[in-house]
Amino acid sequence: MFTTIAGLTGVAITLALILIVTSSMEVIRRSYFEVFWYTHHLFIIFFIGLVFHGYGRIVRGQTLLSLESNNPKVCANLFHDWGKNESGCAVPVFAGNPPGTWKWVVGPMILYLCERMVRIYRSHQKVVITKVTAPSLYSTRLTLTLYLTLSLPPQVVMHPSKTLELQMKKKGFSMEVGQYVFIQCPSVSRLEWHPFTLTSAPEEDYFSAHIRIVGDWTQALYEACGGDKPEQQEAWKLPKMAIDGPFGTASEDVFRYDVVMLVGAGIGVTPFASILKSVWYKHIQNNQDVFTKKIYFYWLCPETQAFEWFADLLQSLERQMADKDMADFLSYNIYLTRWKETEVPDRAEHYDRPLAPRPAVKAFCLLWNQAAHFRVHHEAENDPITGLKQKTLYGKPNWDNEFTNIAAKHPKSKVGVFLCGPPQLGKSLEKQCLSHSEADVKFIFNKENF
Incomplete structure (x- = not known):
């Protein structure tokens, strides 16, 4: 195996492919991006090995000259008489075919090198x-x-x-x-x-x-x-x-819809910051290319600290749209999906043992937190967590209710649903889009995983 060109290149190709595939697992990409990044450059070894693998000429075929004296259609059943003058079938001669993989590799490699040259040029700007x-x-x-x-x-x-x-x-x-x-x-x-x-x-x-x-x-x-x-x-x-x-991403199509649902999870809210700011600029500039009449924005966040930078943008949009009499243009709901142990109600901390399975206890504590939050701050003009007029909600949205309400409010409309979040949430929203799309209203799903 290690004494032939085909053997050496075959082993190199296999090892490179194994490393590339294993480092592509989600746990590696998210926790050890450097491992993912560097191992994927083994594709260079993979393609070089692929090109030279054919030079071993392991795959052999009958030569053209041999085909003239040994036609497989005639001589296939006369193999016992091959080489005898009276049979008219000479012994066939086989030879390795010349390598042809380079024909399929050279084109993509040229495109890749051009892309690398563009990146090098941009990196020096x-x-x-x-x-x-x-x-x-x-x-x-x-x-x-x-x-x-x-x-x-x-x-x-x-x-x-x-x-x-x-x-x-x-x-x-x-x-x-x-x-x-x-x-x-x-x-x-x-x-x-x-x-x-x-x-x-x-x-x-x-x-x-x-x-x-x-x-x-x-x-x-x-x-x-x-x-x-x-x-x-x-x-x-x-x-x-x-x-x-x-x-580009799927989010570029957001202005093609009359009604838009934007769903962001955690840091997945980032593309919607660009969209919401651009919507504001386009409206104050009276841009006629914008067909969007209503935006529903949902942000699912695991901790209150994550609200810090994006809440400033929402506060600014909230004030500016109110000044321009556009308060109904943007509806938003912010969900706090997790909480720290110190946020669990005092009464729940005194239980010596759980009265129900842990998820049920957490759900109870979450509802307790929400009730306590509303009781204390229901008269406050702005939410104490985000500073927005819209109060922060605890838990996760009931997507079936949300889609049903939007379909009822906007009949005969195409609703663009844009997600930047985990794949599990994407599957749930895609299912809702399919189940709530009818003759008079269509939900078009667009996703960007992070």
Whole structure:
């Protein structure tokens, strides 16, 4: 096996494919993205081995010259007489076929090399960080002035959530709602490019991304931006960034529908930040290309800290749309799907043993929390968690009721359902779209997994 070209290349191809497939598992991609990223570059070995594998000429066929003296149709049943003059069938001669895999590989490889060249060119284009908002271990707010040709000095603001926001500018950069870019930080890694959804609107003079700190690379980026330091970060210490993109997603079609349902889970809310901001800009500019008349927005969040950065946007939209008499244009519901142990009601903590299975106890405590929350804050004008007029809900939406109500309110409409969230939620929403689509109302499902 290891003494022939076919044997060596076959083993190399098999090992490369095994590593690529195993590192593609979701648990690897989410928890060890670097392993996923680097092992997938073994495709180079895979294709090189695939091209040279044929040079071993293991697969053999009858030569053209031999076919003239031994026609398989005539001589197949006369194999006992092969080589005898009276049979007219010479002994067939076989030879390995010349390798032809390169014909199928060279085209895709040329396209790949062109894409790499475009990425290299884009990576050398200057990217200016105009603002960084990052989580911090410290309760201070830091403001830095960068030496840039901007009307206002950009800032680095530290707050306690687990989301890093980068606002950047790049010459000639153009985007649409819901698109994403690949970001590289050379001071962290010169080889790694990570995809992040853009949270800015096309109408804004910058582009931004919100990055959840969950792995080694995002942690290193957070530290490179000075998030782990209590002292003021100097402008020259901010890392250089490289941007490739933007690239399209299903969210770009959002303005093609009269009615839109936006469903985001956790950090999956990021593409909808771009959409909601763009909707606002288009309406104040009286853009006639927007057909959307109503937006239903649902955000499912596991913890209150995650509300921090996006609630500011919703508060701004809430005020501005009220001023423009557009309060009915956007309906939103925010769901807190999890809670800390310290948030469990006091009375539930005194039980020595569970009175029901644990999920039932949690459901009871969740309802208790919601009732207590409404009892204390029902007269407050704004929700104490988000600062919005719409109160925060506990638990998860009843999707059957939500789809039924929307279908009743908007007959003879096509409703675009856009999801950025886990696959399990996607399956549930897709099922609801199919079950509630009728002759007079259609629910069109679009998803973007994260």
